[in-house]
Amino acid sequence: MGFRLPPVNTLRLFEAAARLGSFKLAADEIHITPSAVSHGIQTLENWLGTELFHRGSRGLSLTAAGQAYAPEVQTALSILASATERLPGRRATGALSVSSAPTFANRWLLPRLARFTELYPDIRVTIDTARHYVDFPVDGFDLAIRRGTEPKSGESWTQLIPEMVVPVCSPELRRNTPYESEVDLLGRVPLIHVTTVREDWHAWFEAKGIIPPANDRAIRVDTIQLAAEGAMRGLGVAMGRKPLVDDYLQDGSLVEVAGPAIPADTSYWLVGTQLAFDRPETKLFRAWILEELKNNHEPPLNVRTRSTSAELPARSSNSRRVSAQS
Structure with a gap:
């Protein structure tokens, strides 16, 4: 018997909008437009035959149906993402997505990233400094770089530098x-x-x-x-x-x-799931960044970057989420 499922992409849009409480924030996270998120949610609501969100002048809120549906969808997507990571013999995709503490990305990582891309030109790197929690593996990030006092439970934490x-x-x-x-x-x-x-x-x-x-x-x-x-x-x-x-x-x-x-009491940490660290791209990135820090390599002299994003201490609201503001 086949599964009767709504369009899977609309479920991803719904999960992000429900978690973030905003079509705009969901669009920023998934890298599409807010109108595309709204259209996708409308498609899902039409397929289900019920409204999932109240849309009013005070913002967005879940209906009773949406409140019941959201945790089930998040669990299902998390299981699917984890199963994909565990798939035996999966080939490297050549893509690496890193969520980084903003100032670390601007002042340390970005000026040195050219050396990584020179070593591994086939790996497509995405650096994200958006101010939101990262939920492994649902959000699509392979790794996160966070500023915090100590490792949190539920993830693999590698200390980069105190x-x-x-x-x-x-x-x-x-x-x-x-x-x-x-x-x-x-x-x-x-x-x-x-x-x-x-x-x-x-x-x-x-x-x-x-x-x-x-x-x-x-x-x-x-x-x-x-x-x-x-x-x-x-x-x-x-x-x-x-x-x-x-x-x-x-x-x-x-x-x-x-x-x-x-x-100081704080350090910068490389964070991910153990499954993520089994991927070739993440292994190469971890080895590279640790070597850069060990050798204290200097950035190119003509690179100067600035950031106005907030840096907050690392914290975790549950075992699979880490703050992007840290």
Whole structure:
């Protein structure tokens, strides 16, 4: 007896829209237009003979039928995706999709990615920095790069590099500001705070055993990259995070203040399912990125990238989802 199924692609659109609560976010995740998502959902609703979403001025919400259908569809798609990954003798597709923490992608990965593509020109690489959870393997990502304090359960986590933190500022700010010591300098200029990270100035002062200076001239931003950019423009002193500021320090755009750098609680991790790590493409990528970090290869000198995406600590809402904001 054959299965009576709606068009499978419409189920994928429904799962994404139900999980994200938005046709637009679902479209961004699947890389199609919101109208294509809406049309696909309408096709599914017509096939089922019932509405799955309430569409109103306040946004999108699931109907009672949609609420009952969504978890079943997600489970079914997850089983199908896992079965595909487990298929014996499956040939390499030549495609690799990586969801990366935004600043790491811009400051470290992208400037060095040419070396990977030169080594493996037949592997088509997609880097995604969208701000959403990654649900392995339903979302179609092979790997994720995340900033976090420790591995989460349910996935395979490979530590890439631990973070080191050190205050940084522009050479001009340090040269033109009178101070008795570099710690004294921190009380004479604005401190640039990143509101979306846990380890910021308070953690550094505590780790150093230094009483924070009486300095209420603070600038607050929501990304690590904005803090570094602000420091380079002479707005104040930011908490530099290695390896993300290594290139700035090496080319002289930033200088350390009150160094040397000290270890942070956070690291960057390569995350995926064990099945994903069995694929040839992911094995090659993991080996390559670990070798790059081991040898501390420099990016091309003419590559400078910027990001305005938020960086938040890594967290997991269940065993198969990792935050894309980390």
